[in-house]
Amino acid sequence: MTDLPAGELPLRDEIFQRMGGLTPAERKVARTLLARYPAAGLESTAALAAAAGTSKPTVLRLMTRLGLGSYREFQERLRAEVTRSMSASPLSRARARRAAPSEDNVFLRAVQQRAGLVTRLQDTVPPGEIERAVSLLAGRPKHVVTSGGYFSRLIARMLAMQLDQLIPNVDYAGEPLGADVGKYLRAGRDSVAIVFDLRRHELASEQVVSMAKASGATVVLITDESLSPSAEEADIVLPVAVDGVPFDSFAALLVLTESLVDAVFQHAGEAAIERMADWERSVHIYRA
Amino acid sequence: MTDLPAGELPLRDEIFQRMGGLTPAERKVARTLLARYPAAGLESTAALAAAAGTSKPTVLRLMTRLGLGSYREFQERLRAEVTRSMSASPLSRARARRAAPSEDNVFLRAVQQRAGLVTRLQDTVPPGEIERAVSLLAGRPKHVVTSGGYFSRLIARMLAMQLDQLIPNVDYAGEPLGADVGKYLRAGRDSVAIVFDLRRHELASEQVVSMAKASGATVVLITDESLSPSAEEADIVLPVAVDGVPFDSFAALLVLTESLVDAVFQHAGEAAIERMADWERSVHIYRA
DNA sequence: CGTCGTCTGTAACGGATGGCACAAAACCCC
DNA sequence: GGGGTTTTGTGCCATCCGTTACAGACGACG
Secondary structure, rough: OOOOOOOOHHHHHHHHHHHHHHHHHHHHHHHHHHHOOOHHHOHHHHHHHOOOOOOOOHHHHHHHHOOOHHHHHHHHHHHHHHHHHHOHHHHHHHHHHHHHHOOOOHHHHHHHHHHHHHHHHHHHHHHHHHHHHHHHHOOOOEEEEEEOOOOHHHHHHHHHHHHHOOOOOOOOOOOOOOOOOHHHHHHOOOEEEEOOOOOOOOHHEEEEEEHHHHHEEEEEEEEEEOOOOHOOOOOOEEEEOOOOOOOOOOOOHHHHHHHHHHHHHHHHHHHHHHHHHHHHHHHHOEEE | OOOOOOOOOHHHHHHHHHHHHHHHHHHHHHHHHHHHHHHHHHHOHHHHHHHHHHOOHHHHHHHOOOOOOOHHHHHHHHHHHHHHHHOOOOOOOHHHHHHHHOOOHHHHHHHHHHHHHHHHHHHOHHHHHHHHHHHHHHOOEEEEEEEEOOHHHHHHHHHHHHOOOOOOEEEEOOOOOOOOOOHHHHOOOOEEEEEEEOOOEEEEHHHHHHHHHHOOOOEEEEEEEOOOOOHOOOOEEEOOOOOOOOOOOOHHHHHHHHHHHHHHHHHHHHHHHHHHHHHHOOOOOOEE
């Protein structure tokens, strides 16, 4: 009963998986489709295009590329999928109750919740997007800058420190619109700007992204699942789950950046190892 | 479970309940709506009318009678409901992952490894130690200072920022042996010093712990499983798993601190909420 | 049987929709 | 740097949409 026709994944997964082989504008559509699933796909082409920041034909081209026939066919499949998923919903209600092991230990509950966020990372970040980010960073960019919002800047800083061990010319911009503006103006065609912008999106991040784009840099945006407004301008978007009660958590964010660095290391090989050796030699910390 | 705005039942229940007060033709529409929910409602008025064996205007009259404004409004509500319901059930995801091309993905391996570290947190940190740490911080200490090593200072800083939202007089000491030494000398009998010292333990951390102890502060040490040398002097020791290849990970460390903050918040109650409100009021970040 | 009120379908209208051809723009590779 | 290719947006059309006005159908009650 839960079986689908052979080869027919749920649309969400189909899109998720094939994101790598899309053109940039198509990818923007795919992103908003996943971010607001399935509502975004049940609206009109015009509405979807507007939400994604592109045009109607791009939406239609996405459909043809995914091998779904017309947009109407796509919507029909979506509706069928939704109906199937909702008629099975009494089940999911039971799951939800079981998933909440009502332990009165506040701390452990917080830990488990965050462990869940980390696990979800495999679902929120499209593999294709990661791959692109990794080869971008491992492909000897001339210059890499990171920056973030009020809290997320700390993760940005950590990313910069870790990345700096692997590749040259990595900078952290604490005040991208102030004292550190030069680090962005220096950016050129193969620079990379990594921008963090999480929930309660800050106005400044949009300006930073625009500035980076304007100077020709490739922009990697790391944001929450609701997608920062800057997502429209960014070249690569890595969405991350951060929601928790009462506080949002950076757990998945940190794991994402660490794993990104890890992957870059594996990908860059020789050069990275050499640089790490240099690093170890010149930066000396007094050990116990 | 899923709490809705007051008075807003799921549309399905709303229709079901008010079926009695409908005209026969309207009831036919309602029936097909319920029979093929929600797909039938996401199609056009013409399609729905045809499926129900009536005419378009009847469909529209149903909407007005149910107090939903236009048909488009109705569809919008339906879409929102569907989205909410589907984002709560990450049921189908596992399939997609299994079906994915089995490139032994470096990134995913890194993520999973870190997820493991977070899970192990429940075993590495003694519950009693956590409990003591929490009641220490929630017990209105006069003063709290955090500091860390070369990398871990970033986590220390984050902890300070988060804690600062809950309790007064929280400081981060970037250079505990340099410019920020005053923050430690100020410490008294009920001050708390939180020190991070991870693998490749740094000499400086021992000095910091000694200094804090000397001035009467209670010392909380957060360290890796092999235990920092400073563990001997510390009052509370929270061990955390950090080991990974090729790099150690701060994932569990961050989760520990966040969850600690979470627990302190739950424990401190009223006072913390009040302080958070103040914080929210005075610190304003420009949002998008 | 006629009249009233309610219920329902037909017809028509403006606006929005999905789809398409075509030209501009961006990109890439010699 | 420039030729060729890919990618993307604009303008347009036929169609379908949601909505409204209107008139016929039905039933109740005098």
